[in-house]
Amino acid sequence: MSSRPVTPKGHRPYDLGDPHTERVLGIVMALATEVAVMHDQYDTLARVASSQPTFSLQDLEDYRPSLEVMAERDAWRKAYLGRLMRILYEAVPEDRGAGEAYARFVDEIS
């Protein structure tokens, strides 16, 4: 077992107020990172499988994308991050009364 420390010495700020919320965000982003890894792995598998009849696990590990493929993957990552972050760009609802007004509208038409 490694003795490598995993927590840096120093103060860890929590910008989101509730540390639990920030920890969940950390888990989500770690998961998002691994999804991006799996996307590359699938892309590698598809490219290797379509270029040679048989291949080994080592062939997949040894595959390194060309500059062109790297650019394609960068573009995918950028778009993927855009989809992940979409909700941050929605306007924050400032009018707290809007929810009540909508509830009244639901009642009205029900």
Place this chain on the structure above:
Amino acid sequence: MQRLEPHALLPRQSSEEESRHAFLIEMKNMLSGEMAEGVRAAWERSARPAFEKAHGRAPKDRHEAAKAMRQEPFYQMWSALGRIQQEIYVESTAACVERQLPQLVEKFRAYAAQPKFGSLRLNPDVTIPRYISAVDIHCVPGGYFFEQGEDDVYVGARYDIGSFIFGRGLRGPLNDSRGLTGVKYVKDHWPDLKPLRILDMGCAAGMNTLPYCDAFPDAEIHAVDVSAPALRYAHARAESLGRKVAFSQQNAEATEFEDESFDLIVSHILFHESSRKGVYGFAKECHRLLKPGGRMLHLDVPRRLTARTPYDQFIADWDTFNNNEPFWGSFLFDMDMTRPAVEAGFAAEDVSETLAPTPSGKAQYWAYAAVKRAAP
């Protein structure tokens, strides 16, 4: 995106790690690009007007901008994501290096046993300054000094690939854009300088030391740092790349070199990771070590000269509180940099602070330079 240029000491990233690191670089691109624009919009549309309404005036400095901005939901999310990105990439690079550490240590031993070019001298009695040991700078657990066993090179190896990711691949395939910038500065500003002895202060993994070997092949090049595991890696890395550097474990504020023994003293991103006292110490040691007519050149982050408004200074100050860089904000915005050089003995008119462009012209660094005059 570029790749790191392979050399014998460079930790091998698996295909999975390369993908993970590429994603984390793209995440940082997003944070410093499109999402940073969203943070600025939150300032313009919400935080600044709210502050002005409450106080009847605009925020006067980065501290007041901070009070206004830290309440902004978009800023909070941006900042939290920035910290999380840092933590994920540090852990991934740490695991990558740890997996192959025994092989890297063996490579170091082989180079150290029979160096063909340079040398390595370690001194376990060197005093580690508190400014670099009190917290783990850049949130790297274990900081610059963690060692698990004899001849450990973990710190330097992790720094090499970590620096590439932190710098979003923009520091070049050998992570040496600062050293190349220093060389360009010397050639552009001091074309007549033909240094025979050069010292690199706070060299860490030695990535920025090596460009001086190429630019000044007749010079004897020394590099000092307080971290033994970084220096071991630096030595073996330089050997593997065929560059001659005399590395030694010394505190740049108080080296063992003789008075007036160097023509050129450089550093790269040393100042902001030190302290006010450290900066005065570096300047004093430079003046002691330089020959008359010798030059010092210290490169650091450009925002000391480019972040001017309270908002820009608040954003530039992020690393102080979120990335374990305790001296960062004070160095960037509060220090009069003429004084350390003048107190060290340089003439005020011989001290300059400018922006030095990288060779590609795509980025720039803060350049703090001075010449030591001959005694009257």
